[in-house]
Amino acid sequence: MKTIKDWTELPEFDSEQDEHDYWQKHEIDGDLMNGSVHEPDSRESTTITLRFDPRMLSRIKRMARSRYLNYQSMMKQWLSERLEDETRRSDADSNSESK
Numbered sequence: 001m002k003t004i005k006d007w008t009e010l011p012e013f014d015s016e017q018d019e020h021d022y023w024q025k026h027e028i029d030g031d032l033m034n035g036s037v038h039e040p041d042s043r044e045s046t047t048i049t050l051r052f053d054p055r056m057l058s059r060i061k062r063m064a065r066s067r068y069l070n071y072q073s074m075m076k077q078w079l080s081e082r083l084e085d086e087t088r089r090s091d092a093d094s095n096s097e098s099k
Contacts, residue, residue: 033067036077
């Protein structure tokens with residue numbers, strides 16, 4: 001069985017059968033799974049509403065299921081990771097401009 005060590009190794013599935021067949025031959029590395037657990041912030045959270053194309057939401061839900069995650073938690077994790085990336089990039093750009 002092949003072990004998935006990075007989320008980018010996961011393909012897009014055309015059908016649930018394709019996804020099923022894939023997971024019969026692959027497994028997720030324990031460290032990758034543990035690193036994906038969202039640690040909730042102790043502060044209050046705010047509820048928002050987002051509108052999604054039903055097909056996109058379906059794909060997101062399938063992807064979350066394949067990772068044994070709640071789709072909303074996975075989306076929050078994605079946003080958090082992207083925010084960190086953008087913040088680092090912005091800080092790096094600011095530092096290079098000030099030299």
